[in-house]
Amino acid sequence: MIRFNYMGLEFQQHPQGVDVFATGELQFYDSQKFMKTVPEEAKGKGRNVTLDMGELKFIDSAGLGAVLYVSEALRMQGQKLILRNVNQYNRRVLEKIAPVGTFDIQD
Numbered sequence: 001m002i003r004f005n006y007m008g009l010e011f012q013q014h015p016q017g018v019d020v021f022a023t024g025e026l027q028f029y030d031s032q033k034f035m036k037t038v039p040e041e042a043k044g045k046g047r048n049v050t051l052d053m054g055e056l057k058f059i060d061s062a063g064l065g066a067v068l069y070v071s072e073a074l075r076m077q078g079q080k081l082i083l084r085n086v087n088q089y090n091r092r093v094l095e096k097i098a099p100v101g102t103f104d105i106q107d
Helices: 028-042 061-076 088-100
Strands: 007-014 017-026 048-059 080-084 103-106
Touching: 007 028, 017 028, 017 061, 028 048, 028 061, 048 061, 048 088, 061 080, 061 088, 088 103
Parallel strands: 017 048, 048 080, 080 103
Antiparallel strands: 007 017
């Protein structure tokens, strides 16, 4: 597990790509590290990068921007960001920015 100030990330590789399990809060304090770490850890490890947000309690505006940045960085690496297990609050906000992102939201 990679720990930041307010969040943690765990990466699990499989034949289709990488699952990223996020815990805590994705906010301003950790957004830069998140934007750097996810594309670096996922590079060359399959087509799909699934961000499991089941244990992610909160995302602030910097965190939303970080998700958009990561989705574009992964697209440029030939990968696709898939968001999974998004809670109701985060889903509502992410669905509003989905048209400008390159990610999918799955149940």
